[in-house]
Amino acid sequence: MSFLEVIGVCKTFWNQKGPLEVLRDVSFEVERGEFVAIIGPSGCGKSTLLSLIAGFEKPESGRILLEGRPVNRWGRDRVLIFQEPLLFPWLTVRENVEFGLKVLGVSKEERRRRVKELIEKVRLEGFEDRYPHELSGGMKQRVALARALAVDPLLLLMDEPFASVDALTRSHLQQELVRIWREYQNTIIFVTHSLKEALLLADRILILTKRPAQIKMVFKVNVPRPREDKLHELALLELELLKQLES
Amino acid sequence: MTRGLKGLLSVMVFLGVWEFVSRSKLIDPLLLPPPSSLLFRARVLLERGDLLGHVGASLFRVLLGFIMAIVVSFPLGLLLGLYPKVADYFDPFLQLFRPLAPPAWIPLAILWFGIGDRAAIFIIFIGTVFSMLLGIMGATRRVNKELVKVGLTLGADQRKAVFYIVIPFIMPFVFTQLRIGLALAWMCVVASEMVAVERGIGFMMMEARNLFRTEDVLLGMAIVGALGYGLDLLIRQIEHKALKWTKGLMVHELFGGNRSL
Numbered sequence: 001m002s003f004l005e006v007i008g009v010c011k012t013f014w015n016q017k018g019p020l021e022v023l024r025d026v027s028f029e030v031e032r033g034e035f036v037a038i039i040g041p042s043g044c045g046k047s048t049l050l051s052l053i054a055g056f057e058k059p060e061s062g063r064i065l066l067e068g069r070p071v072n073r074w075g076r077d078r079v080l081i082f083q084e085p086l087l088f089p090w091l092t093v094r095e096n097v098e099f100g101l102k103v104l105g106v107s108k109e110e111r112r113r114r115v116k117e118l119i120e121k122v123r124l125e126g127f128e129d130r131y132p133h134e135l136s137g138g139m140k141q142r143v144a145l146a147r148a149l150a151v152d153p154l155l156l157l158m159d160e161p162f163a164s165v166d167a168l169t170r171s172h173l174q175q176e177l178v179r180i181w182r183e184y185q186n187t188i189i190f191v192t193h194s195l196k197e198a199l200l201l202a203d204r205i206l207i208l209t210k211r212p213a214q215i216k217m218v219f220k221v222n223v224p225r226p227r228e229d230k231l232h233e234l235a236l237l238e239l240e241l242l243k244q245l246e247s
Numbered sequence: 248m249t250r251g252l253k254g255l256l257s258v259m260v261f262l263g264v265w266e267f268v269s270r271s272k273l274i275d276p277l278l279l280p281p282p283s284s285l286l287f288r289a290r291v292l293l294e295r296g297d298l299l300g301h302v303g304a305s306l307f308r309v310l311l312g313f314i315m316a317i318v319v320s321f322p323l324g325l326l327l328g329l330y331p332k333v334a335d336y337f338d339p340f341l342q343l344f345r346p347l348a349p350p351a352w353i354p355l356a357i358l359w360f361g362i363g364d365r366a367a368i369f370i371i372f373i374g375t376v377f378s379m380l381l382g383i384m385g386a387t388r389r390v391n392k393e394l395v396k397v398g399l400t401l402g403a404d405q406r407k408a409v410f411y412i413v414i415p416f417i418m419p420f421v422f423t424q425l426r427i428g429l430a431l432a433w434m435c436v437v438a439s440e441m442v443a444v445e446r447g448i449g450f451m452m453m454e455a456r457n458l459f460r461t462e463d464v465l466l467g468m469a470i471v472g473a474l475g476y477g478l479d480l481l482i483r484q485i486e487h488k489a490l491k492w493t494k495g496l497m498v499h500e501l502f503g504g505n506r507s508l
Contacts, residue, residue, distance in 0.1 A: 103398070
């Protein structure tokens with residue numbers, strides 16, 4: 001039994017124009033502690049897939065099992081991180097990170113301790129009492145990451161989290177994400193439309209077809225970490241992968 | 248020149264012109280007595296002890312009716328905003344009662360409650376509750392769904408999502424509703440006091456009209472204006488303190504202004 005099992009999942013949305021088949025018989029498994037990237041053409045249903053795993057949507061048919069138990073609805077064992085940081089604008093950085101612990105009823109001292117640790121992890125010391133609108137895009141996304149890590153999720157579901165920050169910030173965030181992932185040993189499913197990003201971050205890449213999405217190819221990235229200094233190797237892999245995808 | 252000084256200056260000019268046109272009899276002082284005579288009357292009435300009684304009675308009714316309207320409209324507005332299916336049942340009543348102007352309730356209020364505080368408070372309640380209810384319901388419907396999703400994935404249950412996300416989200420709109428509601432409450436109290444009670448600022452004004460005491464009519468209007476303004480200022484102060492986080496998020500900053508109130 002794998003940590004996460006997605007078995008024959010289909011999803012169709014119905015609107016005025018009729019049915020829109022988004023996912024067709026998608027199956028894959030994710031092991032505990034694995035970093036999996038999902039990549040595919042825009043609008044292909046990557047986000048829908050995450051939403052299904054998060055429990056905000058129900059599959060038409062097929063099953064999703066987390067540690068052998070079916071996923072019925074959302075829970076804090078699977079935290080979503082979106083392209084927009086979606087911080088609570090009325091809370092400071094500290095209070096945003098604290099949110100999950102607060103709703104769980106964690107004691108104040110324990111909360112202080114955890115929040116301090118996480119703010120250091122995402123390198124936001126000195127910004128604890130700022131409001132979100134006083135932060136840059138990259139800093140907001142760090143807060144969102146710390147806020148998600150605070151509840152100690154089994155699975156981090158990231159939906160193009162670095163798509164709206166500048167290239168330099170993105171590169172920093174990618175490095176920090178890998179560092180934090182290795183330290184906390186969460187399992188991460190990371191949706192992206194950048195093959196480069198997927199190759200840089202993931203253990204395995206699931207490549208989806210156009211809508212209705214099916215799994216076109218699974219690619220294991222056998223490049224040891226850290227990978228920042230292996231850009232040449234990654235570029236060759238990217239070329240090879242693109243060639244395979246076209247054939 | 249600061250903002251306060253500018254306001255003060257224009258009020259002084261206004262009072263000066265008024266004093267002049269009245270004293271010089273450009274307008275019959277019987278119809279428009281000068282502001283100085285209003286002040287004089289205010290002192291006389293204060294010394295006689297009538298004025299504070301009238302003001303106190305009106306203030307009491309406004310606050311009680313207004314607070315009752317908040318107590319009903321806030322939770323109900325939230326509920327109807329979160330559950331549109333429940334709101335469908337309420338909708339016909341909201342639409343039927345809302346266009347009825349508060350004075351239209353006066354005859355019924357007198358039949359039900361007699362002449363007195365209760366009738367006036369009822370009219371204030373009815374006159375403010377629908378507007379605030381619709382405002383809070385509308386604000387609740389526009390809460391950012393994604394933000395609530397984030398809260399749910401972080402472990403909040405639905406009740407906590409309401410307390411920690413929906414309510415903070417709508418607070419800026421709630422303050423606007425409170426200000427609108429309070430202004431409505433003052434309109435209602437004066438209208439209701441003209442017929443349904445035997446004390447209060449509205450009653451004082453109607454009595455003054457019967458005795459042709461224009462000063463007292465104007466004095467009543469000035470007091471209602473000043474009290475309404477004062478309470479509105481109070482709400483704005485509370486809003487300013489409670490919603491510090493909205494500082495720097497307001498559109499007026501793009502239009503050259505830079506004020507928090």
